[in-house]
Amino acid sequence: MSETTQIRRAPWVIAWDAQAGKHRYLRDGDVVFQGNAISFVGRDYRGPADTIVDGAGLMVMPGLIDIHAHPALEPIGKGYYEDLGSHALYMNRLYEYYLSLLPDAEAAAAATDEALCELLTGGATTVVDLGMPYPGWADRLAASGMRAYVAPLFQSARWHMPSGHEVVYTWDEAGGDKGLDAALALIEAARAHPSGRLDGLLAPTTADTCSAALLQRTKREADRRGVLIQLHTAVTIVEFHEIVRRHGISPVQWLAGIGFLGGNVTLAHAIFLDHHPWLHWHTKKDLALLAESGTSVAHLPLVAAQRGNLMHSFGAYRAAGVNVALGTDTYPLNMLEEMRIAGLMSKVATGHVDLLRTEDIFWAATIGAANALNRDDIGRLAPGAKADIVLVDLSHPLMVPLRDPLKNLIYTATDKPIRDVYVDGKLVVAGRKVLTIDRAAAMKPLQAGQERSLAAVPKFDRLKRNAQEIAPLSLEFTE
Numbered sequence: 263m264s265e266t267t268q269i270r271r272a273p274w275v276i277a278w279d280a281q282a283g284k285h286r287y288l289r290d291g292d293v294v295f296q297g298n299a300i301s302f303v304g305r306d307y308r309g310p311a312d313t314i315v316d317g318a319g320l321m322v323m324p325g326l327i328d329i330h331a332h333p334a335l336e337p338i339g340k341g342y343y344e345d346l347g348s349h350a351l352y353m354n355r356l357y358e359y360y361l362s363l364l365p366d367a368e369a370a371a372a373a374t375d376e377a378l379c380e381l382l383t384g385g386a387t388t389v390v391d392l393g394m395p396y397p398g399w400a401d402r403l404a405a406s407g408m409r410a411y412v413a414p415l416f417q418s419a420r421w422h423m424p425s426g427h428e429v430v431y432t433w434d435e436a437g438g439d440k441g442l443d444a445a446l447a448l449i450e451a452a453r454a455h456p457s458g459r460l461d462g463l464l465a466p467t468t469a470d471t472c473s474a475a476l477l478q479r480t481k482r483e484a485d486r487r488g489v490l491i492q493l494h495t496a497v498t499i500v501e502f503h504e505i506v507r508r509h510g511i512s513p514v515q516w517l518a519g520i521g522f523l524g525g526n527v528t529l530a531h532a533i534f535l536d537h538h539p540w541l542h543w544h545t546k547k548d549l550a551l552l553a554e555s556g557t558s559v560a561h562l563p564l565v566a567a568q569r570g571n572l573m574h575s576f577g578a579y580r581a582a583g584v585n586v587a588l589g590t591d592t593y594p595l596n597m598l599e600e601m602r603i604a605g606l607m608s609k610v611a612t613g614h615v616d617l618l619r620t621e622d623i624f625w626a627a628t629i630g631a632a633n634a635l636n637r638d639d640i641g642r643l644a645p646g647a648k649a650d651i652v653l654v655d656l657s658h659p660l661m662v663p664l665r666d667p668l669k670n671l672i673y674t675a676t677d678k679p680i681r682d683v684y685v686d687g688k689l690v691v692a693g694r695k696v697l698t699i700d701r702a703a704a705m706k707p708l709q710a711g712q713e714r715s716l717a718a719v720p721k722f723d724r725l726k727r728n729a730q731e732i733a734p735l736s737l738e739f740t741e
Contacts, residue, residue, distance in 0.1 A: 264297030265312040267649075267687070272317030273656065274667050276324065276624075277303045278642035285624065285642070293322050295649035298687035303643050319657050321667045324643050325387025325650030325685065326597040327631035330492065330530050330560040330589030333377030334370035334393045337593050338712050339363055342733045344568065350427035352499045353570045357421055357429050359732065362722040367396040369711020374399075375704040378406040379696045380595040384677035387650035387685045388631070388640055390492065390589070392465050395448060404457035407690035407698040409640065409650065412452045413465035413492060416441025418476045423724055429500055431471065438476040442466075442483070449489060459686055463490040469513045470501045474520045481522050490635065492560065493522075495529040496548075498571070502534045502541060512536040514548040518555065525556035528587065528634045532559040533566055533573045540574075553583035558634035561626065562591040563604040576608040576626075577617030587631035588623075598676040601627055605672065620669050649687035655679040 275291035278284075294302035294311065302309070342363055347353035365373055370393075381389055388409040393399070395414050403410040418438030419431040442464070449462030464480050466472040472480075472493070484491050496502060496513050505513040514535055517523055534541060535548035552559065561576055573579070579586050588600050601623045608618040628641035639647045656664055660675035671679065683691035690698050716729040723732065 268311035274321040278644040321654040329587040372707035417467035523555035549582040575611035
């Protein structure tokens with residue numbers, strides 16, 4: 263019989279009220295889990311417990327869900343991408359610079375370990391990992407103790423920039439179909455993984471690099487197999503104009519027209535919809551199409567801000583009835599930092615402080631993401647839910663003075679007071695130390711991997727520039 267663990271008399275518990283469909287604060291509460299499932303959330307638990315955790319000075323909250331991350335790809339870019347942007351492409355760095363710095367398999371493995379440690383110590387217990395497959399990918403995710411979705415990227419076109427001011431597409435329809443077939447095989451393997459914590463979703467790369475035929479086949483396979491889809495869409499102004507050039511309508515309207523939208527689809531980024539004021543577009547249909555079709559949006563505020571972009575606005579999407587989830591996309595892989603930036607940028611976008619509240623941000627990082635994954639057993643503290651539980655140290659200086667712990671956590675402390683993390687009922691972070699990954703051991707191969715990638719930059723850059731020419735150090739060296 264599974265062991266029972268009781269977190270006893272925590273002064274603050276973020277409990278799920280199923281009837282109201284919202285999180286609520288519970289004062290002086292107990293959270294009990296047996297094996298990998300929560301069995302009790304309330305006051306004065308009287309049942310048996312094999313292990314008792316003293317809840318004094320703690321807030322108990324559900325594990326956060328990172329709906330969109332690139333753990334193997336992004337950490338390698340630290341110190342390189344931050345100030346880059348293509349002047350002739352609306353200052354976006356994506357097309358010219360992103361593919362100039364790619365990790366090899368060894369660096370990808372080390373980057374994954376570091377990224378998962380960042381996520382875990384920031385209270386994330388579930389991650390959707392969009393990436394290029396490398397040896398041992400699924401096993402590495404499982405070994406971290408996290409709940410994870412493999413999402414192998416595939417596409418029917420690749421972009422390149424021969425001129426520096428135009429994105430050119432090279433099409434390979436057969437390659438897109440082959441990538442979809444390979445992704446389906448990887449997802450089936452993940453679902454059969456002995457850890458029981460892995461799944462997968464289909465990830466055609468971007469709306470502009472996938473043909474209608476590939477997206478329609480992806481949707482058919484997803485519907486038939488009960489698999490979810492995630493597609494980068496409306497990421498840049500460049501992409502919006504490219505889809506308009508091809509079809510005369512917005513990316514969202516094009517996807518709706520080919521039958522791609524639906525309740526098993528999440529659009530990542532989804533910033534440049536037809537209502538965005540920077541586009542001055544004549545229609546205002548996209549938000550309604552997303553809401554009516556049940557399509558979710560993965561909001562990734564930090565990477566948008568790094569690229570000089572801005573969703574307009576998170577609060578407006580929520581008000582329109584669109585299910586919004588949160589993800590990290592880039593480094594740092596810190597869900598609480600993403601929550602903070604999401605709240606601030608929504609206020610900046612609208613000049614309206616009431617359109618998005620703290621509870622909405624937390625909802626997106628938990629229930630919104632769970633909805634996007636079609637799950638009702640994660641992102642909440644409730645009987646029957648998975649025992650994905652985070653303990654927050656309320657005595658941390660950044661949590662004091664304490665009136666509203668969630669506001670303190672998101673807007674001031676972020677990940678620093680996260681003390682312990684359970685996933686599937688197993689302790690994976692204790693006293694801020696990740697128990698499942700040797701984080702220190704990942705540092706040397708990660709550093710060496712970045713150095714190899716930096717050395718290879720001239721091979722991929724259109725002007726054969728080296729990394730220092732593309733991304734100079736912040737300060738010059740003294741003589």
